[in-house]
Amino acid sequence: MKSDLLQVKDLAIGYGSKLVADKLSANIPSGELICLLGSNGTGKSTLIRSICAFQPILSGSVCVNQLELQNLNSRELSKLIAVVLTDRVVVPNATVAELVGYGRSPYTGMLGRLNAEDRMIVENAIEECGIAHKKDHPLSSLSDGERQKAFIAKALAQDTPLIILDEPTAFLDLPARVEIMQLLRNIANSSGKSILMSTHDLDLALQLSDRLWLLQQGGPLITGSPEDLLLQNAFQSMFQHKGIEFDNKTGLFTVTHSQHANMAVKGHGFEYVLLRRAFARNGIKTMSKKEEDASWLEICKNGSVHFKYYKDGICMGQEESIEDLVQLTLKSFQ
Numbered sequence: 001m002k003s004d005l006l007q008v009k010d011l012a013i014g015y016g017s018k019l020v021a022d023k024l025s026a027n028i029p030s031g032e033l034i035c036l037l038g039s040n041g042t043g044k045s046t047l048i049r050s051i052c053a054f055q056p057i058l059s060g061s062v063c064v065n066q067l068e069l070q071n072l073n074s075r076e077l078s079k080l081i082a083v084v085l086t087d088r089v090v091v092p093n094a095t096v097a098e099l100v101g102y103g104r105s106p107y108t109g110m111l112g113r114l115n116a117e118d119r120m121i122v123e124n125a126i127e128e129c130g131i132a133h134k135k136d137h138p139l140s141s142l143s144d145g146e147r148q149k150a151f152i153a154k155a156l157a158q159d160t161p162l163i164i165l166d167e168p169t170a171f172l173d174l175p176a177r178v179e180i181m182q183l184l185r186n187i188a189n190s191s192g193k194s195i196l197m198s199t200h201d202l203d204l205a206l207q208l209s210d211r212l213w214l215l216q217q218g219g220p221l222i223t224g225s226p227e228d229l230l231l232q233n234a235f236q237s238m239f240q241h242k243g244i245e246f247d248n249k250t251g252l253f254t255v256t257h258s259q260h261a262n263m264a265v266k267g268h269g270f271e272y273v274l275l276r277r278a279f280a281r282n283g284i285k286t287m288s289k290k291e292e293d294a295s296w297l298e299i300c301k302n303g304s305v306h307f308k309y310y311k312d313g314i315c316m317g318q319e320e321s322i323e324d325l326v327q328l329t330l331k332s333f334q
Helices: 044-051 074-078 096-104 116-128 144-157 174-191 202-208 226-231 234-238 270-281 322-333
Strands: 004-015 018-029 033-037 059-064 081-084 162-166 194-198 211-215 221-224 244-247 252-255 261-266 284-288 296-300 306-311 314-319
Touching (some): 018 194, 018 221, 074 081, 081 144, 096 116, 096 144, 116 144, 144 162, 221 226, 261 270, 270 284
Parallel strands (some): 033 194, 033 211, 081 162, 162 194, 261 296
Antiparallel strands (some): 211 221
C-alpha cells in the first residue's frame, strides 16, 4: 500500500466571507498523478491556491507528510510543494538553465549561488523534461510547450515530494498537451513524487492519471481511479448540460442534436459510425434497416467503400463521399 503524502480534511475554501466550496476531503498517495476536474466556476483554482497556502483556508486542514501547512513558513513550504501556475510568468532575459536554477532557491544561501550538487540537480531536471538542447536558450525563444517544460523542470529542481500545477496545458495545442501530460506521468512514476494538476482535458486525464478529483459546485470532492468513477457514472451528473452527454464507453462527450427525420442504414462498422455522426449533425437519426423500410442507405465494401441511396426500393444514386451522400439524401426530403 502506498502511503498518503497529502491529506485534505473537511476543507472549506473561499475569499473572506465568501464560501466557494466546503466539506472537501481527499488524499494523495506518493508517486501518483492526480487530475482535478470540474466545470468553470466550481473553484478548482481556489482549491489549488488553498492547498498551496497561497490564500488562507476558511476551515479544515491540509497536511503534507503529516505537517499542517498553516503552521509552516514560506521556506518550509517551498521544500514540500513546488507550484506551476496558469499565469504566464515573465523572466526577462533568463535562459532555461537560469530559470530552472531558481528552483534551487529554498536550498541556497542569501546570494543564491549554486554549488556542484545544485547544478547537477538542475542539469538532471532539464534532461528529464527533454529540453537539454535548449538549456542555454532564452525563454523568449521557446515555443509554448517548451516554456511549460522549462517551468516543470524548475519545479522538479525544487526537489519537493509534491508538485502542483494549475491547468498546465491551457495554452497548448493537442500534441503539446499530450506531451506535457505524458511527461508529468513519467515524473510521478520514476521519481516517486506526487503530482496534482487541474485540467479541462478530460480525455487525457482518463487515460493518463492514476486518480481523479471531481469538484462539484459547492463541493464535495468525488475521488477515485478513472475506471471506478466511470463505473459509478460519476461524470454524467457532474458535467450534465443541455445538449451535452457523457459517453461512459468512449470516455468522451457527445453533443445531442435536434432531429426531424429518420433514415435506415444497411451495413455496420466504422463507416456506419461516420454516417451516424454526419446525419445527426444534419438533424437525421440513423437506425438499422428493417424489412419494411422502403428507403435506406447501404454501405458497400466490395473493393472500395461506397454508399448507395435507395428510395421506394429504387437506387437513386451512389457516392464515395459521405458529404455528397448527405446532400443527396437531404434533397430527397425536400
